Amino acid sequence: MHDAVTVSSLVVHRGSREVLRGLSFGVPAGRVTGLLGPSGSGKTTLARAVVGVQRVRSGTVTVLGAPAGSPGLRARVGYVTQAPSVYPDLTVGENARYFAALYGRGAREAAAAVADVGLAGDAGRLVRDLSGGQRGRASLACALVGEPELLVLDEPTVGLDPVLRVELWARFAALAAAGATLLVSSHVMDEAARCDRLLLLRDGDLLADCTPAELRARSGTDDLEAAFLQLVREREQVAA
Numbered sequence: 577m578h579d580a581v582t583v584s585s586l587v588v589h590r591g592s593r594e595v596l597r598g599l600s601f602g603v604p605a606g607r608v609t610g611l612l613g614p615s616g617s618g619k620t621t622l623a624r625a626v627v628g629v630q631r632v633r634s635g636t637v638t639v640l641g642a643p644a645g646s647p648g649l650r651a652r653v654g655y656v657t658q659a660p661s662v663y664p665d666l667t668v669g670e671n672a673r674y675f676a677a678l679y680g681r682g683a684r685e686a687a688a689a690v691a692d693v694g695l696a697g698d699a700g701r702l703v704r705d706l707s708g709g710q711r712g713r714a715s716l717a718c719a720l721v722g723e724p725e726l727l728v729l730d731e732p733t734v735g736l737d738p739v740l741r742v743e744l745w746a747r748f749a750a751l752a753a754a755g756a757t758l759l760v761s762s763h764v765m766d767e768a769a770r771c772d773r774l775l776l777l778r779d780g781d782l783l784a785d786c787t788p789a790e791l792r793a794r795s796g797t798d799d800l801e802a803a804f805l806q807l808v809r810e811r812e813q814v815a816a
């Protein structure tokens with residue numbers, strides 16, 4: 577298995593702070609990799625670096641064989657930010673068809689993407705009339721419609737009920753099984769169990785780069801939240 581993304585010695589400063597402190601890792605192709613960590617640990621900054629919109633201080637980010645942000649990657653990489661990026665005065669279906677057209681896809685693909693995020697029944701509604709969670713899913717549909725090889729999703733399940741969360745994670749697994757690479761950030765540790773691989777971030781440092789099973793074995797607990805806390809404690813003891 578090859579890596580779709582390779583990050584090497586990545587350092588990012590935002591304002592006067594070093595928010596990513598020399599990270600190195602690979603994101604395996606055709607898998608769901610979870611980017612887990614508490615609020616402020618650097619997940620969004622790392623996602624931005626992967627899609628090439630973050631100024632980096634040093635290090636390299638290689639995506640699908642090219643430097644992150646290269647023009648040739650535009651149609652091959654999808655990015656869904658925490659703030660939904662859809663047009664409020666268009667319907668869900670119109671948004672999806674608009675993005676489909678940008679990617680050279682048609683109405684059929686647009687309808688499929690809307691159905692994939694559980695919004696088929698809301699396709700005719702204006703985005704401005706939707707709930708926050710529905711808007712987020714509309715935004716996700718607009719990224720899915722381009723069938724990108726790499727999909728970077730920043731906390732896509734925030735504000736969703738448990739049933740929809742499970743459905744979306746099943747959808748992510750299906751996309752990976754079809755060959756796509758997904759990098760999905762979350763601060764909910766129970767979502768970690770649904771990932772093939774985990775990157776655990778804390779204060780801009782990579783605490784672990786492993787599978788959920790490896791994390792459980794290493795910490796001797798089945799509870800991934802407890803395993804993460806144990807890693808934090810170990811790191812603090814080493815630093816002390």
Ligand SMILES: Nc1ncnc2c1ncn2[C@@H]1O[C@H](COP(=O)(O)OP(=O)(O)OP(=O)(O)O)[C@@H](O)[C@H]1O
Nearest residue numbers: 590591595613614615616617618619620621622763
């Ligand atoms: N525009 C900015 N200017 C200065 N510092 C910033 C800026 N954006 C983020 N930061 C800082 O960078 C650090 C990492 O932020 P980031 O948004 O990447 O974290 P996160 O893990 O995605 O958090 P959350 O889960 O709350 O979205 C934080 O300490 C944050 O305060």
